Amino acid sequence: MASYQTIGVIGAGAWGTALAQSAAQAGRSVKIWAFEPEVVEAINTAHENTVFLPGAPLNPSITASSDPSDLSDCDAFLMVAPAQHARGILARFAPHIAQGAPVLLCAKGFERESLALMTDVLRETVPHAIPAVLSGPSFAIDVAKGLPTAVTLACEDRDTGEALMEAVGSQTFRPYWSGDLVGAEVGGSVKNVLAIAAGIVEGRGLGKSAHAALIARGFAEMTRLGLALGAKRETLTGLCGLGDLVLTCSSPQSRNMSCGLALGQGQTLESVLGARKAVTEGVATAPAVVALAKTRGVDMPICAAVDAVLAGRISVDDAIQALLNRPFGPETD
Numbered sequence: 001m002a003s004y005q006t007i008g009v010i011g012a013g014a015w016g017t018a019l020a021q022s023a024a025q026a027g028r029s030v031k032i033w034a035f036e037p038e039v040v041e042a043i044n045t046a047h048e049n050t051v052f053l054p055g056a057p058l059n060p061s062i063t064a065s066s067d068p069s070d071l072s073d074c075d076a077f078l079m080v081a082p083a084q085h086a087r088g089i090l091a092r093f094a095p096h097i098a099q100g101a102p103v104l105l106c107a108k109g110f111e112r113e114s115l116a117l118m119t120d121v122l123r124e125t126v127p128h129a130i131p132a133v134l135s136g137p138s139f140a141i142d143v144a145k146g147l148p149t150a151v152t153l154a155c156e157d158r159d160t161g162e163a164l165m166e167a168v169g170s171q172t173f174r175p176y177w178s179g180d181l182v183g184a185e186v187g188g189s190v191k192n193v194l195a196i197a198a199g200i201v202e203g204r205g206l207g208k209s210a211h212a213a214l215i216a217r218g219f220a221e222m223t224r225l226g227l228a229l230g231a232k233r234e235t236l237t238g239l240c241g242l243g244d245l246v247l248t249c250s251s252p253q254s255r256n257m258s259c260g261l262a263l264g265q266g267q268t269l270e271s272v273l274g275a276r277k278a279v280t281e282g283v284a285t286a287p288a289v290v291a292l293a294k295t296r297g298v299d300m301p302i303c304a305a306v307d308a309v310l311a312g313r314i315s316v317d318d319a320i321q322a323l324l325n326r327p328f329g330p331e332t333d
């Protein structure tokens with residue numbers, strides 16, 4: 001079985017930093033590529049990502065660089081830059097990723113313009129890499145602090161998947177293997193859009209019953225899209241689907257849910273996004289989810305309402321009314 005010892009982490013936001021730390025704790029040699037020079041500086045000198053993951057001391061063996069060629073000796077990669085930047089960054093990395101090296105895709109989003117999943121983006125930019133997906137209920141700070149977390153690690157070849165699990169996993173950060181990449185991608189991406197809706201429910205004071213209904217009906221939407229794209233139902237009921245949906249829709253520390261909370265309380269999207277450096281993936285993914293659903297004839301009324309609110313086509317109150325005015329119907333398809 002392959003054994004990956006030198007791990008390249010592409011993207012030094014909160015999640016890339018936490019995963020770099022996890023791999024270092026697993027005894028791997030870890031190099032992390034950061035977009036911002038100040039992040040490179042902070043990791044190499046203070047051994048802390050003071051910009052995106054402050055308060056989490058890093059293993060001093062982790063080195064950072066802003067030059068992709070510095071990662072060219074890595075035998076496996078974690079792609080952790082936000083979804084909308086993935087294509088450009090992967091294209092830069094393509095010459096530095098060895099033939100047959102696995103690239104573990106960790107971003108949770110669809111590409112807005114092309115509607116591509118991250119595995120599609122990887123196949124188009126680095127066709128010689130082996131795609132894998134990491135997704136599940138896990139806040140970066142929880143992983144960095146060593147709190148217990150469990151995620152799905154999807155890779156078609158089980159041996160490769162298990163070698164990746166050994167490279168990033170630990171007693172507290174627990175990956176479970178799956179062969180269903182599409183399921184893992186759809187779950188993580190759609191839950192971000194639904195978490196914005198959950199935040200709106202909370203921010204508008206619609207109550208806990210509405211919150212539970214949102215999660216259950218949102219899960220029905222995620223399942224319909226996932227199945228239409230070829231996902232397995234059991235993947236969607238697992239960590240990367242229902243598990244992550246429950247976490248993100250219930251935690252104001254989620255960037256997506258907190259964005260919805262603020263919208264529900266009357267703030268504008270511009271003021272919410274303008275006040276944060278962190279990525280809110282659901283904002284760019286919402287229109288992609290809706291467009292993709294349309295191409296497959298899949299009904300996703302909650303996601304469509306979120307997209308319409310984010311785009312300013314409808315007010316929060318009118319979106320809520322429109323959802324409540326839908327005709328009664330069967331619970332399952």
Ligand SMILES: NC(=O)c1ccc[n+]([C@@H]2O[C@H](COP(=O)([O-])OP(=O)(O)OC[C@H]3O[C@@H](n4cnc5c(N)ncnc54)[C@H](O)[C@@H]3O)[C@@H](O)[C@H]2O)c1
Pocket residue numbers: 011012013014015016017034035036052080081082083085106107108109138139140141277278279280281
């Ligand atoms: N933070 C978490 O708890 C968490 C957990 C699981 C998955 N994720 C996913 O990981 C991905 C990365 O999120 P994060 O939380 O690490 O990011 P973050 O919000 O902590 O940081 C923002 C990231 O965007 C990058 N960035 C900003 N502008 C850029 C540009 N013009 N070009 C290239 N990169 C640019 C920054 O370098 C940084 O890596 C997202 O898809 C997110 O959904 C995050």
Ligand SMILES: O=P(O)(O)OC[C@H](O)CO
Pocket residue numbers: 108136137138139140192195244247248253254255256257279280281
């Ligand atoms: O803060 P969010 O909303 O990007 O969510 C982070 C993780 O995806 C939770 O699993």
